[in-house]
Structure formats: C-alpha cells, structure tokens
Amino acid sequence: MDLFKSFGGKSNSKNVAKERLQLLLVHDRADVSPKLLELMKEEIMNVISNYVEIDEDGLNVEITKEKKRDDTLVPALHANIPIKKMKRNVR
Amino acid sequence: MSEVIVITSGKGGVGKTTTTANIGTYLSMKGFKTALVDTDIGLRNLDVVMGLENRIVYDLVDVVEGQCRLKQALIKDKRFDGLYLLPAAQTRDKTAVNPEQMRAITDELRQDFDYILIDCPAGIEQGFKNAIAGADKALVVTTPEVSAVRDADRIIGLLEASDVRDHMLIINRIKMDMVKRGDMMNIDDIMDILAIDLLGVIPDDENIVISTNKGEPIVVDEKSLAGQAYRNLTQRLIGEDVPLINLDINYGILDKLKNLFKISSSR
Numbered sequence: 001m002d003l004f005k006s007f008g009g010k011s012n013s014k015n016v017a018k019e020r021l022q023l024l025l026v027h028d029r030a031d032v033s034p035k036l037l038e039l040m041k042e043e044i045m046n047v048i049s050n051y052v053e054i055d056e057d058g059l060n061v062e063i064t065k066e067k068k069r070d071d072t073l074v075p076a077l078h079a080n081i082p083i084k085k086m087k088r089n090v091r
Numbered sequence: 092m093s094e095v096i097v098i099t100s101g102k103g104g105v106g107k108t109t110t111t112a113n114i115g116t117y118l119s120m121k122g123f124k125t126a127l128v129d130t131d132i133g134l135r136n137l138d139v140v141m142g143l144e145n146r147i148v149y150d151l152v153d154v155v156e157g158q159c160r161l162k163q164a165l166i167k168d169k170r171f172d173g174l175y176l177l178p179a180a181q182t183r184d185k186t187a188v189n190p191e192q193m194r195a196i197t198d199e200l201r202q203d204f205d206y207i208l209i210d211c212p213a214g215i216e217q218g219f220k221n222a223i224a225g226a227d228k229a230l231v232v233t234t235p236e237v238s239a240v241r242d243a244d245r246i247i248g249l250l251e252a253s254d255v256r257d258h259m260l261i262i263n264r265i266k267m268d269m270v271k272r273g274d275m276m277n278i279d280d281i282m283d284i285l286a287i288d289l290l291g292v293i294p295d296d297e298n299i300v301i302s303t304n305k306g307e308p309i310v311v312d313e314k315s316l317a318g319q320a321y322r323n324l325t326q327r328l329i330g331e332d333v334p335l336i337n338l339d340i341n342y343g344i345l346d347k348l349k350n351l352f353k354i355s356s357s358r
C-alpha cells in the first residue's frame with residue numbers, strides 16, 4: 001500500500017520484478033524438471049492410495065516458495081491431494 | 092603472485108567486455124602488468140572496445156594450435172604501460188579450444204603478468220567452461236533486470252560447482268532515477284536475491300557509448316561517473332578500502348516522507 005502512489009502517478013514495478021525473480025530462482029535452484037515432478041507425483045499417489053481413495057483429477061503437486069521465520073524464501077514441495085474416502089480395511 | 096580473474100555473466104549484453112577493458116586498463120594505470128584475454132571465439136569484441144582491432148596478427152586459437160608463440164599473439168597497448176591483449180579468433184568456434192589448453196595459456200601468462208583478465212562469452216556451454224578453466228576468481232556482471240539476475244544466479248551455481256569458489260558481483264547500468272521511482276531493483280534488492288558479495292556498482296552512463304565508439308576505455312575519463320565507478324571497483328579488487336560510489340542518492344524531503352509512509356504502511 002503506497003499512499004503516494006495514487007496521486008504521485010508512480011508505479012512500483014521493481015517489486016513485481018523482485019517477486020517474479022524470487023519465485024523463478026526457487027524453481028531454478030531446485031532444478032526440478034516437469035518430468036521429475038510427474039514421476040514424484042505418481043509415486044506419492046501410489047503410496048497414498050494404499051491408505052486412502054484419492055481424487056486423481058484434483059491432485060496437484062508443485063514446487064513453490066515458502067517464507068521461513070526470518071523472511072527468507074525456501075523451496076517447498078506442495079501437494080494438494082483431495083481424499084474421496086478413507087480405506088478402513090488397511091492394516 | 093599473479094591472479095587470473097574471469098569476467099562472466101551468463102546473459103549476453105550486460106557489459107562483460109566493457110568491464111574487462113576498464114578494469115584491465117586501470118590495473119595497468121596502477122602499475123600492474125595486465126593481460127586481457129578474449130575467449131569469445133567467433134564473436135570477438137574486446138579488441139574493438141579497446142581500439143586495438145587493427146593490430147591483430149595472431150590470436151588465441153593460433154597459440155593453442157602452435158601456429159605462433161604466446162608472446163607473438165599478445166598485442167601491446169601503446170597507450171598504457173604494461174597492458175596487453177590476447178584476441179580471440181573470429182573465424183572459428185568455441186570448440187577450437189578446450190579447458191586444458193586454456194589452463195596451459197593462463198599458466199604461461201602467470202609467469203609474466205600480475206593480473207590476467209579473461210573475458211568470458213555469454214552462455215554456459217563450452218566457451219564458459221574454457222573461460223573459467225584457469226581462473227582463480229570470477230567477477231559476475233549483472234544488470235538490474237529479471238533476466239540478467241536470473242542468469243547471474245545460474246552462473247554463481249555453476250561457479251560453485253566448479254573450482255572457482257571465489258566470486259564477486261558487479262551490478263552494471265543502474266539508473267538511479269528509475270531506482271528512486273521504484274521502477275528498478277536497487278542494490279539491496281539484488282543482494283537479497285543473490286548469494287554473493289558485491290564488488291561494485293556501475294551507473295548507466297551515456298559516456299560509455301561514446302568511449303566505446305572511440306575505442307578508449309571510460310576509466311581514463313576523470314569526469315564521468317561510470318569511469319569513477321570502475322576506478323573504485325578496481326581499487327577494491329586489489330584490496331584497497333574504497334566505499335561504494337555515491338550514485339546521486341540525494342533524496343529530497345518528499346522522498347524521505349514517502350519512504351516513511353512506505354515502511355509504516357507495509358507493517
């Protein structure tokens with residue numbers, strides 16, 4: 001929120017640049033190819049479906065950035081796995 | 092003790108060659124015997140920036156292939172005592188030289204020179220590998236743009252993975268008016284992102300174009316801001332304690348007020 005932005009006619013594109021760069025570098029540094037991510041996704045799915053029935057269409061696995069407490073960004077593996085129902089008979 | 096320093100960036104057009112020419116020239120003005128080596132085989136430009144393009148007889152590939160001795164290929168810059176250029180070949184490509192051969196050349200140059208500056212080609216392929224092969228230290232050049240900083244990060248990663256662990260950053264072509272407007276990343280923004288120490292900052296300066304037009308390094312221009320920045324940067328490189336140049340950061344009252352508001356509103 002820049003108070004002066006509205007009547008100063010000033011943009012703040014450098015913040016956009018910085019944010020884009022930070023996300024970009026999280027990906028670059030993690031060096032995760034789409035192929036590797038796909039492989040990972042499949043294996044995670046295989047393991048989890050031993051225990052729960054998952055909605056495969058709603059599955060989403062991606063590398064994102066996450067803020068640590070000291071405000072530095074670290075790469076994080078984010079998996080959103082919708083569960084249809086639990087398998088009760090697994091032992 | 093001589094030092095081999097490679098000037099690299101990943102991205103093209105950020106000012107590697109200009110930086111090599113200016114640091115090298117000022118090192119020789121400070122009394123150091125300095126060799127500039129252009130490793131951009133096929134796209135040589137250091138000779139033109141230095142204004143020595145009409146004096147090339149032999150080049151780097153000729154030396155590697157044994158067509159001439161290293162000393163025959165070195166062009167002496169008559170304007171600056173102790174400054175020499177080893178030009179790249181223009182009609183060959185990067186595969187004409189390999190890293191072992193480059194290391195042999197830099198080792199031979201170490202015997203005669205205090206500083207050997209290697210101008211690296213853009214990219215991360217063979218040309219880059221050749222350029223860093225014999226280097227003790229790397230200077231990574233970037234501009235305050237997303238693409239250039241991204242490539243600098245990649246280069247820093249590759250340098251870490253190779254034997255060149257000693258590296259420093261040069262931020263080139265910073266425009267203070269744009270930084271003040273919030274339309275260009277400032278030094279802190281870039282340093283937040285890259286895991287590297289800062290050697291210096293060069294302001295965007297029209298005089299660079301003029302000096303390149305003439306083939307005279309800007310570092311000899313007493314009046315230009317970029318020339319001063321290159322002199323300071325070079326002094327820091329050789330261990331002198333010089334503060335970062337003041338790039339016209341004379342904020343007015345309005346700017347100070349604005350910063351105050353920005354800080355309080357972001358909390």
